[in-house]
Amino acid sequence: EIVLTQTPLSLPVTPGEPASISCRSSQSLVESDDGDTYLDWYLQKPGQSPQLLIFSLSYRASGVPDRFSGSGSGTDFTLKISRVEAEDVGLYYCMQRKEFPSFTFGQGTKLEIK
Amino acid sequence: EVQLVQSGAEVKKPGESLKISCKASGFTFTNYWIGWVRQMPGKGLEWMGIIYPGDSDTTYSPSFQGQVTISADKSINTAYLQWSSLKASDTAMYYCARYADTFDYWGQGTLVTVSS
Numbered sequence: 001e002i003v004l005t006q007t008p009l010s011l012p013v014t015p016g017e018p019a020s021i022s023c024r025s026s027q028s029l030v031e032s033d034d035g036d037t038y039l040d041w042y043l044q045k046p047g048q049s050p051q052l053l054i055f056s057l058s059y060r061a062s063g064v065p066d067r068f069s070g071s072g073s074g075t076d077f078t079l080k081i082s083r084v085e086a087e088d089v090g091l092y093y094c095m096q097r098k099e100f101p102s103f104t105f106g107q108g109t110k111l112e113i114k
Numbered sequence: 115e116v117q118l119v120q121s122g123a124e125v126k127k128p129g130e131s132l133k134i135s136c137k138a139s140g141f142t143f144t145n146y147w148i149g150w151v152r153q154m155p156g157k158g159l160e161w162m163g164i165i166y167p168g169d170s171d172t173t174y175s176p177s178f179q180g181q182v183t184i185s186a187d188k189s190i191n192t193a194y195l196q197w198s199s200l201k202a203s204d205t206a207m208y209y210c211a212r213y214a215d216t217f218d219y220w221g222q223g224t225l226v227t228v229s230s
Binding site: 042 | 147149158159173176211215216220222223
């Protein structure tokens with residue numbers, strides 16, 4: 001089973017400042033057939049269901065602001081927010097789907113406003 | 115418009131059975147996998163299992179294998195998650211989500227509380 005480890009688990013950020021969340025996988029998430037990286041990012045805002053932010057490493061989901069970006073390779077991945085806004089608070093999760101139809105989530109990173 | 119509407123909150127006693135539902139609309143139900151995710155109070159997301167309603171092909175997380183049953187009724191576009199004997203540790207929010215090379219649409223969640 002692939003294990004995903006997120007850091008930090010808590011991330012206080014001043015509005016307007018950048019933020020970065022790391023996700024490390026116990027195995028490569030690159031699919032050899034197509035070169036795609038099967039790593040997605042989700043945001044769960046307080047009191048809401050999770051919502052898709054980034055899929056396949058770096059593609060923003062529909063409606064996601066361009067201040068969000070995903071990057072990385074192989075086993076090390078990063079979600080970056082260029083300028084944090086108040087509406088960005090919540091829990092951020094990475095998720096692997098390399099082992100489809102089995103999946104695993106990272107532990108989650110709580111972003112809060114300073 | 116794609117929608118996944120889950121059944122309402124449940125309060126049950128240990129040992130009771132339960133079946134919660136996830137009704138899909140706005141897409142062809144039999145062409146997409148539907149997954150279930152648990153979130154215990156104050157904790158993170160845990161993938162439980164996934165079903166393909168087209169042929170009922172189902173895969174469970176090893177952590178949930180034998181603990182729950184996932185099913186689907188394609189005649190009414192509804193997926194289910196059920197327990198035969200609830201435990202207090204099953205208290206959690208449960209989400210269904212559509213899988214289209216990622217979990218792109220999520221239900222609103224069903225809160226299950228198990229308490230004597």
